[in-house]
Amino acid sequence: MKQSDLFIRTKRNIILSTLSIVLICLITFILVTQYFYKSRLFEGVDQQLLTYKNMILNEEIIKKKGKSEEVIIPAPLTPDLISFVWRGSELVDKSPHTYFGEGNYPVFPKEYEGGLITLESKGYTYRAVSFEKEGLSIQLLFNVDPQILSVKQLERANGLSLMVLIGITMALASYLAALVLKPVKKAYNEQVYFVQDASHEMRTPLAVIKGQVELMTAHPQDRIEEHFEQFSQMIGEIRSLEKLNRDLLLLSKEDIEGKTVGEAIEVKNFIGEIREFYTELAELQNKHFIVKVPDSPVNVKWDLEKVxxxxxxxxxxxFKYTDEEDTILLGVTKVNKSIVVRIEDSGIGISKEDQKRLFDRFFRSSDVRARGIEGSGIGLSLLQSLAHTLGIKVQVQSTYGKGTVFTLEIPLKMN
Ligand SMILES: Nc1ncnc2c1ncn2[C@@H]1O[C@H](COP(=O)(O)OP(=O)(O)OP(=O)(O)O)[C@@H](O)[C@H]1O
Ligand SMILES: [Mg+2]
Incomplete structure (x- = not known):
């Protein structure tokens, strides 16, 4: 898959998953809210209807006036309560209101068996109850259009909020996805450049080896000694390929695993082996190698191989960036809970500009390239990875043309 496709697809997936989660939460919230709101919508109204019904049931409503009878039902607690009193099909009493007129009275369904119901009439909605008392049929109604309107308004408000929130979520998810993917994209690109640079570094030695082999195969009758120079050049190139291969492997291993194994050792013993090898090298190269270690023993617990x-x-x-008669100093001191190692040389030095890129993979100053000094620019980036794993602080000071000092602050104990 192409890199751009991969990132576009990942970004889309992040946005979609975020949106789905937010949508599920929002819709659940809205549904639950609406359910509770609706289930309690008529609670107040029903309460008033039942209270009024009980008031009527508890009072005598047929009052005798001389020989005639009059139906007087108690006054409702709120003018919103509508009442109709029927004797058979004759309307004996009704409360004053604007909803029902002559021939347009509320009709309860045929299957009505008592209790509270919702009634529709002429585009209005009511909660209603009907009951019998003293041979009279009493109907009580309450207009609930404001409550129904409030539900519609709530639904509309919820729908609108949902749309606005979807918009906000999309914008935020897209912004966050870009933010999250930025370092991933950077690491991905670095990896791609790394492979490109690595293959580029291998090209030159491979080209040299190929050239030499081709040259020799053109003269198959020649004796091996006649091509001694070509062979030694090829071996040199193969060695640098081997070193590059080993360093790249170590670097990628360090990037992935980065484990430490602490082993106890005395610093002077640890330095001893290194000291021996580089003292011999200094003699061979006609350079001065000075080692300074603490007088009293210092015990450390280090990942010996990595340090x-x-x-x-x-x-x-x-050693590589110094000339004959130059001095290389390896100084070891104990400072608080660390061992400070100073590697100082009086060599070619590094310009201020190059010091900024020193730890970049494959970086080599144009100066050393021009001088034809061998190397692939992996050493210091491997050092940086190792230092990160081991908790070592690395510092560099250098003056172009005069020399360089690298300082490592190594903790006394590593796990
Ligand atoms: N002591 C030094 N004196 C001068 N320049 C240095 C010194 N150490 C590092 N450099 C500069 O930093 C660059 C990077 O060093 P690094 O060790 O990473 O790579 P390298 O030595 O070129 O190759 P290799 O991967 O074989 O070590 C060098 O090419 C050189 O330009
Ligand atoms: Mg190096």
Whole structure:
């Protein structure tokens, strides 16, 4: 899959998943709210209807006036309550209101068996109850259109909020997805450049080897000794390929695993092996190698292999970027809870500009490239990865043309 497609698809997936989660939560919230609101919508109205019904049931409503009878039902607590009193099909009493007129009285369904119901009449909606008392049929109604309107308004408001929130969620999810993907994209690109740079670095030695082999195969009758120079050049190139291969492997391993294994050792013993090798190298290269270690023993618990690799990376550079008669100093001191290792050389130095890119993978100053000094620019980035794993602080000071000092602050104990 192409890199751009991968990121577009991932971004779309993040947005869609965020949106789905937010939508599920919002819709659930809205449905639950509406359910509770609706289920309690007529509660107040029903309460008033039942209270009024009880008031009527508890009072005598047929009052005798001389020989005639009069039906007087108690006055409702609120003018919204509508009452009709029937004797058979004759309307004996009704409360004053604007909803029902002559020939347009409320009709209860045929199957009505008592209790509270919702009635529709002429586009209005009511809660209603009907009951019998003293041979009279009494109907009580309450207009609930305002309550129904409030439900509609609530639904409309919820719908609108849902749309606005979907818009906001999409914008936020898109912004956050871009934010989350930024470092991933960067790491991905770095990986791609890494592979490109690595293959680029391998191209030159491979081209040299190929050229030499082609040259030799053109003269199959020649004896091996006649091509001694070509062979030694090829071996040199193969060695640098091997080193590059090993460093790349270590670097990627360090990036993925980055584990430490602490082993106890005394610092002077640890330095001893390194000291021996580089003292011999200094003699061979006609350079001065000075080692300074603490007088009293200092015990440390280090990942010996990795710390050693760090020192070797720096010592290798110090020897590579110095000339004959130059001095390389390896100084070890104990400062508080750390061991400070100083690797100082009086070599070619590094310009201020190059110091900024020193730890970038495959970086080599144009100066060392021009001088034809071998290397692939992996050493210091490997040092940086190792230092990160081991908790080592790395510092560099350099003056172009005068020399360089690398300082490692190594904790006394590593787990
Ligand atoms: N002690 C030093 N003196 C001068 N320049 C240095 C020194 N150490 C590092 N550099 C500069 O930093 C660059 C990167 O160093 P690094 O060790 O990463 O790579 P390298 O030495 O070129 O190759 P290799 O991967 O084989 O170590 C070098 O190419 C060089 O330009
Ligand atoms: Mg190096």
């Amino acid at each position: 050693k690799r760090c020192l070797i990376i720096l010592l290798e550079n110090a």
